[in-house]
Amino acid sequence: MQKSALSFYIFFGLLLLGSFNFSNAQTKISKNTTAYDANIPKQYVRLINTMIMKTGIAATNAARIHGYVGITLYQATNGGSPTYRSLTNQINSFTNPPIANKNLLWDVVANEALKTVADSLFSYLYPTLANYNYIRKALDTLHKNNNIYFKSIYKSPKQIEESAIFGRKMAEYVYQYSKSDGGFRKSIEETVARDYTHYEAPSGSSWDDTKTRSRISIQPTWGKNRTFIKDVYEQTKPANPIVFSKEPDSDFYKQAMEVYEISRQLTFDQRLIAEYWRDEAVVSYTPGGHTIHILVNALEKEKASLDKFAYAYAKTGIALNDAFICCWETKYSTNCIRPITYIQEVIDKRFKPSFYTPAFPEYTSGHSTQWGAGAEVLSSIFGNQYAFIDQTDYLRDKLVPRKFKSFDEAAQEASMSRIYGGIHFRQACEVGLEQGKRIGRSVNGLNWLK
Template sequence: MKRFTTFYTRPARWASVVLLVGLFGGCEHLEQLENIFQHRLTYKQESAKVVYDWYKLIAQIQLPASPQPVVILNNRNFGYIGVGLYEAVRPGIKGSVSLATRLYQMPAMPEADMHQEYRWGASANAALASMYKQFLVGLSEADKARIDSMENAYNTHFRQTSSEAIIARSQAFGRSVANAIYQWSTTDNFNLSSQGYTPPVGEGAWKPTPPAFASPVGPYLKESRPFLFYSLTATAPALPLPYSEDEASQFYKAAKEVYDIGKALTAEQKATADWWADAGGAGVGVPAPYHILSLITGILEAKHAKLGQAAQVYAKTGIALKDGPIAIFRGKFQYNLLRPVTYIQEQIDPTWQSYLPSPPYPEYPSGLAGLYSPVMQVLIREFGDIPIRDDAYGWRGLPARQYTSISQLDREAADSRIYAGIHYRFTQDITRQMGKTLGNTIADMNLTPNYY
């Protein structure tokens, strides 16, 4: 992925200025041209701190929210926010193209007037403030006041080095992008209800699980418009093991593994299951996708990414946040596989309980692995399989977890659902491969084809 870069080195820049002065016949144009080139030299390297602060602020706002945001809806919303952020700063990325040329049924986005000067950090600031208010449900008046305060504070900061006209122009552009993104989002047919849906019955079929025995969530999510054409039909491969109740079968052994692990859980395995569950309500867990976003932001900050690179990474990981669940839920309701707790109670031990409750939808493929794996693959493609630090629960005083690689983190997240008693191991292994494929599809999307 290309970063915000300068058009020219200083000697080349001056050669171009001299050439243009000769062509247009007048030293009177020299100062004007030099100002243009200087502008292009500086705005390509704008800091991404404004973006990082916005993603951290929304975590602070949503952490104490009660009830907590709906997981899949919040993931979807941050997908749009990432795409909108990129579009709000895209004109400042050399050789870049709009995601409207890459995403399925995305309309043309507002265009900046490149004869005018912009402060792209101010555009991002306005776009994120606007999108947070439009996309994130349940914001209180106090929450909205915090958003306004952040926006105003950054505008005051930008005014120290940019004129009021530049700030106003940049704000207007960012807000126009935010509004266009939100209007587009209203047509994506997003639906988590199960009204009118009757779960199939039969051997190996999913049944509501304890303790709540809730109705299924998301049977129609597969019909939501994805970001990628690829995701219109993407689904899980066929089940690798035929359903069987025979104690000698591979399926029985897969369930027995979950049972045996659950009967002898170590303190570390319980802590790992809890770490990745992000559950427990306000003040205990973290609202999705804050855990993922904190990992993304942490890597970007550690790599000192500038605004252009950060915006592209948030956009591409945002695409994964929205499209990952669409493919996962298409597979879930296609194969309709029962959860381990159901199989174990019926075939192995009627008194067994999973460490964590199973979410109210079929087992295969995995929702958590299907969310993390494509995001982690996008990060691997951008930065390599680097060491990564996870401090998602630092606010609770829990020590950060350190991993030798992004892949190790991704593996642990998947294994955590086995410890929790929620998934079979084969589900996690296959879902990680699904996520890697989606992540590579997203990472292959070239947003700077005109870079030279």
């Protein structure tokens, strides 16, 4: 058995041990989702993050998955919430989702909705990635064990079935909705053809994908995808980057020199920060998954109810998805050169960033944009001064947990990590962070409360 598969089984075994230990097990039926704990969605979201890591999908795709799963959970359980308003006609083209009756078991609804939509969103991977079939089995096992638990506590098979039917119906609606967003892929072959290809940058652009290590562009059309918040890119579009120049007295040259000088004298803590927030595919949950992991830990700490979890997860998923789309639109409309190419050509051909530079343009920083959006919505949920310990990367390289006084502090550090790593110029990080915050404020501006 491969080491990665073994580690997954160990993780999933621990997850299942907790599946029968509901912290506030439902002892009576309630029409109100505030009476249900969040153990069901917590299990699924953590498993989805592990699926994201083990399948090695891109950060953009990971944020998209969390966005749609979050919306599914929120809408599926919204009929039992006395607090939160439906997203119907609030998010882009989301016009006619199923409506629940009030006599449902909301944890059963959540279990069925989450399993169905997660299975659908990952389905394009299954036919060609035989080595990852155990991941699908893990999803099936979690679903099955939860159903065994429900049968042990609920006395009406008919009510269980009706609840499951509605959960599936909502998941199927959201999955069909996802197919028209521009990010839907039918297969691995289609993904490779559409997302990893040569891109002809407009004449005069400073970025050229033939100068990247892979000599391709990653997802050059992702910025054209449908966002959840209508016209959010137009509302949050950043200013153009600093004008390209090779002249030593130019602002562009000066920002490149800053990255070069920092790379030559990195402190131990700066190296640690760069590695901690690296969040590459395969070895991590991706940047968005990292943010989601922090969210789930905070919700667990606060003993959130089912409806609070659904609200927080949907809100964060929407923000991360839209942040990456807006960022990619900015990247491929500005086509700005990366530090590695500029510094090697203009300043020092021996320059090497701390790690691999992705094959897409420089401006703005994806890490910064998604964390700006994430920090804005997380602060709206937990408060501007919510202190926490982040243990997301304990699984790799023995990275120690990091402490933060607020989500904004974490966002600032994650943004700066890309400068320390030699991946981005300062402007891409600072402007990206602010762009993300504006996107987050747009998400906060939805009519969430009844």
